[in-house]
Amino acid sequence: MKNFLKNLGPGILVSAAFIGPGTVTICSIAGVYFGYSLLWALLISIFACIVLQEMSARLGLISGKGLSDCIRDEMKNPVIRIFILFLIFSAIVIGNAAYEAGNITGAVLGAEAVFSSVNFEIGAFSINIWSLIIGGVAFSLLYLGSYKKLEKVFIALVLLMSIAFILTAFLTKPDLSEVLKGFVPGSFDSGLLTIIALVGTTVVPYNLFLHASLVSEKWSGPKYLGAVRKELVFSLLLGGLVSMAIVVCAAASNINDIESAADLAVGLEPLFGSSATIFLAVGLLAAGITSSITAPLAAAYVVQGCLGWKGGMQSPKFKMVWMIIIILGVLFSSLGVKPVEIIQFAQIANGLVLPVIAIFLFWIVNQRSVLGKYRNNFLQNLIGGVVITLAIFLGVKSIFNVIQNL
Known part of the structure; x- marks a missing residue:
């Protein structure tokens, strides 16, 4: 057990990244509008996440490099390499700036559910003081913290939010037969x-870059592959359990419409008391604090790998990237757009970008020049192929539906 706890780290950070306000909001929407009926989709998402993150972690461990570094090194055609790196750079950096706004906004909602809202005016803009505080916390932890210090902070925060959400789900006393x-x-159309x-x-594109880089920082060499896989599976199953607990909470609420996770807290209070609201807010x-740290961190790793820094x-250039992402996140979160719209847009965009990033990862982990005998075997390729096909199918159906509704 002592060795297992010692090996906790990268997988926990990945769980912390995907259990952000986006997960809380989307799982709340799923529970409010569809009850327990979409739990199957969440289960498949967790399985897909484990498959793809294992490839990413194995790549970081064996190659000692991040995913964007490997793509840059393996793409021999300079024109194709520049185009692909530009595509990844744009999708992840711009996407993470939008994500950061959702992360900070989500953390603000948690703070406001317990404390009051505080705003101050600067010209035509109204800035929420909680946005500045959350952004400042993320900034301070990244600026002052080494990887090992960040790891300890994340383990504590993930355990805190896991206990909070799972306890809230127990308070709702769900009908287990309905949950099953x-x-x-x-139907996919439902x-x-x-x-x-x-x-x-759940399967966040930037986590595929983040995980490879974090694993390469913590471990080195194939002898740690077993430990990497155990830590990964434990962390992501814990994250999946938390996501399902949020769906259960939302399905048990008595609200008919939801604009933020704070609405869920309000809906639970008449049925299950103020403790449910407090647990959910905590x-x-x-969730907001952890994700507001991992999104800028992932963006910095992607830029570093794409540009070969x-x-x-501790590099000044690396710090400059995550600083810009945090500043943009604080500004975007204060523009007055409904939180659920920011978060939901980011999640749908993620679902569309995912197949592209997953195909790059799939290609890299099949390269003998990168992983040698640790490249994908037949079974890993079969399962990975099914996961990527599913992601492409969902992305194409989404685009088709949007075109039909124009």
């Missing part, structure tokens, strides 16, 4: 955009 029925797959958002909020605050987390 939710794991039976239904809540298609919500299904895509559930996939997008979980949302912890050296120096790691």
Whole structure:
């Protein structure tokens, strides 16, 4: 047990990244509008996440490099290499700026559910003081913290929000037979955009870059492969359990419409008392803080790999990237757009970007020049192929639906 706890780290950070306010909001929407009926989609998302993150972790461990570094090194055609790196750079950096706004906004909702809202005016803009505080916390932890210090902070925050959400689910006393029925797959056309958002909020494209880089920082060499896989499976199953607990909470609420996770807290209070609201608010605050740190961190790793920078987390260039992402996140979160719209848009966009990033990862982990005998075997390729095909199918159906509705 002591060795297992010692090996906790990268997988926990990945769980912390995907259990952000986006997950809380999308899982709340799924529970409010569809009850337990989309739990099957969440279960498939967790399985897909484990498959893809294992490839990413194995790549980081064996190659000692991040995913964007490997793509840059393996793409021999300079024109194709520049185009692909530009595509990845744009999708992840711009996407993470939008994500950061959702992360900070989500943490603000958690704080406001317990404390009051505080705003001050600067010209035509109204700035929420909680946005500045959350952004400041993320900034301070990244600026002052080494990887090992960040690891300890994340383990504490993930355990805190896991306990908070799971306790809230127990307070709702769900009908277990109804919950189990939710794991039976239904129609893809029933809540298609919500299904895509559930996939997008669980299998997060930037986590594929983040995980490889974090594993390469913590471990080196194939002898740690078993430890990496155990830590990964434990962390992501814990994250999946938390996501399902949020769906259960939302399904038990008595609200008919939802604009933020704070609405869920309000809906639970008449049925289950103020403790449900407090637990949910604490979980949302912890989720927002953890994700508001991992999104800028992932963006910095992607830029570093795409541009071939050296120096790691303490490099001034590396710090400059995550600083810009945090500043943009604080500004975007204060523009007055409804939180659920920011978060839901980011999750759906994620579901559409995912197949592209997953195909790059799939290609890299099949290169003998990168992984040698640790490249994908037949079974890993078969399962990975199914996961990527599913992601492409959902993405194409989403685009088709949007075109039909124009």
